[in-house]
């Protein structure tokens with residue numbers, strides 16, 4: 001008799017693949033939101049596995065703030081090529097240029113909030129009826145509350161107080177015209193699961209996740225890359241340090257970690273002993289207690 | 302460094318246990334989850350700081366309100382209650398846990414059902430001062446309907462009854478009566494204080510009369526549901542993979558998640574509802590091919606013959622007991638919507654990967670949660686009611702009873718106008734035969 005036991009990583013993988021296939025079956029025009037971070041990389045890889053040897057039956061959509069690390073863009077283009085996926089880019093700079101959004105000013109300016117408008121415009125433009133996101137429930141307290149299939153009204157908004165029941169593994173993607181769904185196939189993976197999975201599956205990552213020397217500066221206890229996207233005060237001195245990213249977003253909201261980890265095993269060791277969450281270094285969450293909930297209600301990722 | 306590397310390899314093949322909380326409003330469910338996370342050192346410094354700040358802001362002074370670790374929505378914090386399920390994660394060297402912390406308030410029962418539907422263990426909390434009340438019974442009833450394999454009854458707030466053994470034993474005795482009516486199996490009782498941590502992660506010195514395990518120890522050692530692999534094999538077809546490429550010209554894979562038993566290359570299979578026979582040629586998982594696969598793996602199956610199969614069909618082994626193929630289905634339903642069930646009305650049904658429409662033929666009875674008796678004269682099934690109904694579906698369903706198989710034995714009802722999920726259904730063949738008898 002065989003040993004019918006799945007490891008937690010296999011069980012979670014199987015759950016994610018089930019959801020990705022359910023999206024392909026239930027929706028007319030889904031898209032996969034690809035940010036360039038490790039979570040969307042894992043999601044992209046799972047999509048590849050879910051439909052292999054056929055091509056992934058939906059395009060990747062990248063909402064580009066124009067403030068991305070160069071490595072992110074290079075990696076994105078290579079990955080799309082390797083997986084044979086189609087890429088659509090929604091540009092925040094274009095939204096600014098056409099007056100759809102107004103750029104924030106000042107030293108703490110970020111295009112993070114503006115992305116929501118570009119995202120909703122892009123979904124509308126291509127008539128996408130489901131957007132796959134790489135959000136995980138362990139990331140943040142509002143995300144901890146979200147369904148796998150998360151309904152959005154015609155304004156793209158989430159109503160956390162009135163979510164649809166979601167029973168067993170039965171997913172209800174029915175909706176009225178103009179509404180859409182956000183679907184989160186890796187909801188149940190934790191940060192540690194993601195790294196373990198990357199190790200197990202040997203998934204190549206952007207070099208930013210490994211230690212490298214870089215010009216950085218410190219603001220409010222967070223280390224940022226000294227790049228043009230973030231205007232610096234005169235008092236903010238640039239130094240060269242060995243750092244890596246624990247999460248990757250837009251340059252303006254990605255805090256760097258001092259680290260010498262240059263392998264996945266090192267990174268896993270580092271995370272196992274870390275006492276702060278990965279979003280502890282994200283300035284977009286620090287704006288208020290319910291920052292994420294408010295952004296999500298408005299249609300954010 | 303070398304010890305860390307060892308930890309990580311240990312971590313790669315851990316067992317997953319899913320559990321959910323249940324019990325009436327304010328019985329301490331969220332506090333308990335907060336305590337469990339806190340005492341097992343699963344809280345990060347920035348999370349703890351944020352919860353400390355929020356506790357102070359909400360008027361709690363210096364006392365940390367651990368419930369805020371799961372009550373993360375603005376409305377929840379303002380009202381001091383849980384509204385929707387929060388999923389939290391933690392791991393010990395023994396296991397990895399997925400927690401669903403559910404709301405106790407009757408208005409949000411649908412969210413409690415959502416959280417409980419995937420649980421291997423339900424922790425039902427009871428406030429030691431109030432004892433068993435209607436909502437404790439409703440949640441126990443739901444746990445029993447969902448056939449959650451393990452139930453832990455945590456008698457909470459023992460600090461407010463001087464850790465009295467008599468109080469604990471009285472509640473235990475009363476609950477045992479309910480458990481036997483509800484056919485709840487494997488019920489374990491434990492006296493705790495979620496607020497202070499007694500018997501949660503560490504054994505309490507205030508309950509010397511209690512000889513059992515701490516809650517965490519129970520969670521680490523209770524058996525994980527794994528017997529699905531011994532059930533008759535079931536493979537609801539989810540999606541058809543056809544690459545249309547030169548390299549895989551004739552490839553046709555039936556993708557899905559195994560929902561009972563196991564399949565091997567060479568197995569003779571029957572496709573339902575058409576009853577077409579074929580043989581498994583290959584089982585693919587991502588880019589690899591397997592000799593054998595089992596529940597709950599997501600794979601694609603290739604067959605030796607070119608047969609007509611579409612989403613919603615079920616592949617089973619020809620040598621094993623088949624599911625029932627019929628449009629007449631009898632089920633216990635838990636109603637989840639403001640608008641009552643419409644007897645004679647039509648609904649959309651989702652069952653495994655099938656979607657069809659159904660008409661409600663009959664409401665046989667609904668359940669009085671307080672007395673646990675059947676109500677035969679009032680058949681209006683309102684939100685939070687549990688009832689036994691019969692439906693007739695447009696396309697036949699290929700089903701087992703819920704007691705036999707949680708996946709092929711469950712379905713949801715969807716409102717045709719609003720598209721909301723309005724009912725959770727558990728299929729029964731013959732009520733007397735089920736483990737669940739009312």
Ligand SMILES: Nc1nc2c(ncn2[C@@H]2O[C@H](COP(=O)(O)OP(=O)(O)OP(=O)(O)O)[C@@H](O)[C@H]2O)c(=O)[nH]1
Nearest residue numbers: 326327328329330331332382383405458494495496
């Ligand atoms: N004294 C004492 N108070 C407790 C204990 N556990 C919880 N409480 C208090 O009981 C109140 C309700 O706790 P919650 O954890 O929010 O209750 P809940 O069961 O999650 O409530 P809902 O989710 O809204 O159903 C809070 O004020 C807690 O501090 C305990 O063991 N002892």
Ligand SMILES: [Mg+2]
Nearest residue numbers: 330331382383
């Ligand atoms: Mg609560």
